[in-house]
Amino acid sequence: MRSVAVFLASATLAHADEPPDSSRLSHLVHQDCGSCHGLTLKGGLGPDIRPEALSHYDAEILADVVLDGIPGTAMPPWRPSMSEAEARWIAEYLLTGYAP
Numbered sequence: 406m407r408s409v410a411v412f413l414a415s416a417t418l419a420h421a422d423e424p425p426d427s428s429r430l431s432h433l434v435h436q437d438c439g440s441c442h443g444l445t446l447k448g449g450l451g452p453d454i455r456p457e458a459l460s461h462y463d464a465e466i467l468a469d470v471v472l473d474g475i476p477g478t479a480m481p482p483w484r485p486s487m488s489e490a491e492a493r494w495i496a497e498y499l500l501t502g503y504a505p
């Protein structure tokens with residue numbers, strides 16, 4: 406069992422030592438997150454996730470929301486498709502704003 410877990414971890418975190426790829430992740434935020442939250446992230450099916458709407462979150466909790474989703478809602482967990490470092494990058498990106 407342990408070896409399976411290690412195998413899965415190394416498959417998804419193959420580049421864990423490298424810094425998150427910011428152009429890939431910002432694209433993902435606007436395309437994938439944007440498909441629910443709106444291309445400008447001001448809300449759609451999902452709520453507004455622009456910096457002013459997230460000011461009550463700190464980066465750590467926000468990264469957990471991204472990784473685990475919000476159970477019982479349409480907000481999916483992203484843990485299967487990104488590393489914790491990538492989720493942390495996205496959290497900082499959402500909190501500090503971005504060039505549209």
Ligand code: HEC
Nearest residue numbers: 434437438441450451452454470471475478479480481483
């Ligand atoms: C399939 C649709 C969908 C996708 C894709 C999606 N979300 Fe969500 N998200 C939602 C919904 C719906 C909610 C509101 C859940 C609720 O009712 O609390 C939400 C809630 C959130 C919240 C909490 C907002 C708040 O004010 O508490 C954050 C942060 C968030 N999403 C970030 C993201 C990020 C980042 C991505 C991309 C990595 C993403 N979402 C992709 C549907 C989606």
